[in-house]
Amino acid sequence: MNIVVCVKYVPDATADRQFESDNTVDRVGVDGLLSELDEYGVEQSLQIKEKAGDDTTVTALCVGPEKALDAVRKALQMGADKGVHVIDDAIAGSDAAATSLVLAKAIEKIGAETPVDLVVGGLASTDAGMSVVPAMLAERLGLPQVTLASVVEFQGDQVRIKRDGDTATEVIGGTMPLVLSVTDQSGEARYPSFKGIMAAKKKPLETWSLSDLGVEADQVGLAAAWTEVVDTAARPPRTAGEIVKDEDGSGATALAEFLASKKFI
Amino acid sequence: MSEVLVVVDHVDGAVKKPTYELLTIAKRLGEPSAVYIGPADKASEVTDKVKKYGAEKVYVVDDAQLKGYLVAPKAEALAQLVEKASPAAILIPSSAEGKEIGGRLSIKLQSGLITDAVDVQPGDGGAPVTTQSVFAGNFTVQAKVTQGTPIITVKPNSAAPEESEGAGAVEEFTPTISDTAKTAQIVAAQPRQATGRPELTEAAIVVSGGRGTGGNFEPIEALADALGAAVGASRAAVDSGWMPHTFQVGQTGKTVSPQLYVANGISGAIQHRAGMQTSKTIVAVNKDEEAPMFELVDFGVVGDLHTVLPAATEEINKRKG
Numbered sequence: 001m002n003i004v005v006c007v008k009y010v011p012d013a014t015a016d017r018q019f020e021s022d023n024t025v026d027r028v029g030v031d032g033l034l035s036e037l038d039e040y041g042v043e044q045s046l047q048i049k050e051k052a053g054d055d056t057t058v059t060a061l062c063v064g065p066e067k068a069l070d071a072v073r074k075a076l077q078m079g080a081d082k083g084v085h086v087i088d089d090a091i092a093g094s095d096a097a098a099t100s101l102v103l104a105k106a107i108e109k110i111g112a113e114t115p116v117d118l119v120v121g122g123l124a125s126t127d128a129g130m131s132v133v134p135a136m137l138a139e140r141l142g143l144p145q146v147t148l149a150s151v152v153e154f155q156g157d158q159v160r161i162k163r164d165g166d167t168a169t170e171v172i173g174g175t176m177p178l179v180l181s182v183t184d185q186s187g188e189a190r191y192p193s194f195k196g197i198m199a200a201k202k203k204p205l206e207t208w209s210l211s212d213l214g215v216e217a218d219q220v221g222l223a224a225a226w227t228e229v230v231d232t233a234a235r236p237p238r239t240a241g242e243i244v245k246d247e248d249g250s251g252a253t254a255l256a257e258f259l260a261s262k263k264f265i
Numbered sequence: 266m267s268e269v270l271v272v273v274d275h276v277d278g279a280v281k282k283p284t285y286e287l288l289t290i291a292k293r294l295g296e297p298s299a300v301y302i303g304p305a306d307k308a309s310e311v312t313d314k315v316k317k318y319g320a321e322k323v324y325v326v327d328d329a330q331l332k333g334y335l336v337a338p339k340a341e342a343l344a345q346l347v348e349k350a351s352p353a354a355i356l357i358p359s360s361a362e363g364k365e366i367g368g369r370l371s372i373k374l375q376s377g378l379i380t381d382a383v384d385v386q387p388g389d390g391g392a393p394v395t396t397q398s399v400f401a402g403n404f405t406v407q408a409k410v411t412q413g414t415p416i417i418t419v420k421p422n423s424a425a426p427e428e429s430e431g432a433g434a435v436e437e438f439t440p441t442i443s444d445t446a447k448t449a450q451i452v453a454a455q456p457r458q459a460t461g462r463p464e465l466t467e468a469a470i471v472v473s474g475g476r477g478t479g480g481n482f483e484p485i486e487a488l489a490d491a492l493g494a495a496v497g498a499s500r501a502a503v504d505s506g507w508m509p510h511t512f513q514v515g516q517t518g519k520t521v522s523p524q525l526y527v528a529n530g531i532s533g534a535i536q537h538r539a540g541m542q543t544s545k546t547i548v549a550v551n552k553d554e555e556a557p558m559f560e561l562v563d564f565g566v567v568g569d570l571h572t573v574l575p576a577a578t579e580e581i582n583k584r585k586g
């Protein structure tokens with residue numbers, strides 16, 4: 001089986017995330033990492049490989065700036081077999097649509113010799129967090145999407161997932177090739193072992209630019225985006241509230257009093 | 266004036282409140298047209314409801330040949346409808362399904378997509394300008410679509426529904442669904458059981474519990490019922506198996522923005538804040554006065570939730586008389 005797992009490099013959510021003067025996300029000034037939600041995609045890809053056998057290849061694919069290589073490395077340390085990093089100055093500022101174009105072309109290139117059976121993505125990137133790139137990839141690649149899985153099962157080329165939808169819990173089935181995305185309910189992601197970290201250093205890692213993919217510079221990047229962020233503003237800090245210590249039931253009375261004063265009772 | 270398509274949010278023909286919010290927003294941008302994709306025999310019921318909130322037209326797409334598949338057929342149907350109606354914009358409920366429909370539609374129509382808008386207003390020349398809350402609610406951004414037909418997914422509670430009688434002219438629309446759109450099948454579905462409480466994302470008040478409940482959600486539920494609120498949970502409470510994942514508030518759960526959010530035994534990690542930081546009024550009960558949640562609150566009680574909540578619930582019920 002040929003599996004491609006899409007991993008994004010994102011600014012650390014616990015750091016002080018910022019925007020650039022052109023309203024794009026600051027991806028250089030803030031420390032980044034492999035999006036935690038994409039670790040689940042890597043984990044499921046590795047579990048599928050473990051069940052399917054050794055002729056399965058898991059390729060970690062990332063589109064992003066220089067430091068994004070860290071995300072690919074982490075996936076290799078976890079156990080992915082190969083890495084592909086697509087980097088090009090022209091990509092900076094791309095929206096989801098353009099990102100999905102670059103990913104789709106890279107997936108086609110990865111599948112040039114052995115067709116790709118499974119494209120795996122995460123629930124959402126932890127920065128932009130639109131949860132749309134896997135659906136966009138399915139549309140671009142003309143594949144079924146079996147997305148937002150909390151449980152993944154497969155047999156031969158048949159994939160079945162459990163999806164906790166908004167109004168129902170559903171079982172979705174599809175035939176490979178397809179696009180799969182998984183949520184953080186799908187099972188803890190493994191930590192890289194010392195052996196994994198050492199082994200990762202010798203794994204094949206390719207760096208591609210737009211010209212390797214046959215994508216023109218004017219199809220991507222900030223200028224080609226179909227959406228534009230016109231303004232960004234830090235949310236004003238909340239004004240300090242009143243905090244009381246509960247002593248012999250005083251907290252409950254004070255709480256009820258507060259709720260009544262705000263007309264919630 | 267151009268049409269603005271509104272995808273009706275419903276379960277088996279029962280229209281949900283976000284539909285009226287979207288119609289209200291659509292009216293700011295043009296002439297609202299509701300798009301109902303569902304069982305045809307519920308169409309007149311749906312029409313009666315949506316015309317009260319300004320729907321001039323109601324496109325009825327019988328879902329007989331669409332249901333049983335994941336989002337792809339719906340995206341195809343909408344793309345064909347957009348080509349026919351040339352709307353000024355298309356508004357979709359910002360659910361997981363709505364966003365995925367938006368993603369496919371965006372590529373099909375080569376049109377810009379904005380997700381999770383919390384407000385939409387007409388900008389220069391009437392084109393929609395959206396407001397979104399990003400980076401765990403720490404930033405507010407405004408955005409617009411610069412190519413094609415704006416596709417915008419809108420979160421619940423983004424507008425107060427305004428009644429206004431529309432013509433509600435019904436137009437049946439039969440899309441052509443390709444075989445490739447029918448490749449991801451819904452093999453089985455188990456509808457979620459009604460809790461009898463308001464829906465988490467739509468509720469005016471949410472009362473949540475975290476690890477601090479120790480697994481006992483009774484005080485949380487009792488307070489929620491006294492206030493007519495929905496119940497929420499932190500991921501720690503969900504991961505411990507105390508509450509189902511559908512109750513989770515936060516980055517990988519639901520984002521809520523109610524009038525009042527009451528966090529009990531929740532420390533206030535960034536990923537939890539991401540789902541509740543934009544609530545109008547925030548209250549917390551936590552026995553640790555250093556808990557980061559207290560940085561956000563309008564009112565906080567440092568104390569044990571197992572004693573504070575039952576006493577407060579009793580007091581509230583007494584006041585209600």
Ligand SMILES: Cc1cc2nc3c(=O)[nH]c(=O)nc-3n(C[C@H](O)[C@H](O)[C@H](O)COP(=O)(O)OP(=O)(O)OC[C@H]3O[C@@H](n4cnc5c(N)ncnc54)[C@H](O)[C@@H]3O)c2cc1C
Binds near residue numbers: 502513530571
């Ligand atoms: C990628 C990613 C996504 C995540 N997504 C989410 C998400 O969507 N939602 C989410 O909630 N978390 C999410 N998390 C987890 C998040 O980081 C925190 O671990 C989680 O929110 C902690 O839950 P908690 O506050 O209930 O537990 P804790 O952090 O353990 O806090 C428990 C609190 O309860 C208090 N307490 C204990 N006993 C009592 C008592 N008797 N009375 C009163 N107070 C008491 C303690 O003082 C403490 O403050 C995510 C994490 C990651 C990495």
Ligand SMILES: Nc1ncnc2c1ncn2[C@@H]1O[C@H](COP(=O)(O)O)[C@@H](O)[C@H]1O
Binds near residue numbers: 123132
């Ligand atoms: N630049 C990127 N490189 C690799 N994968 C990505 C990239 N952007 C998005 N993805 C994938 O798409 C998923 C959803 O992203 P998003 O739609 O941005 O929330 C992520 O979890 C990744 O699997």
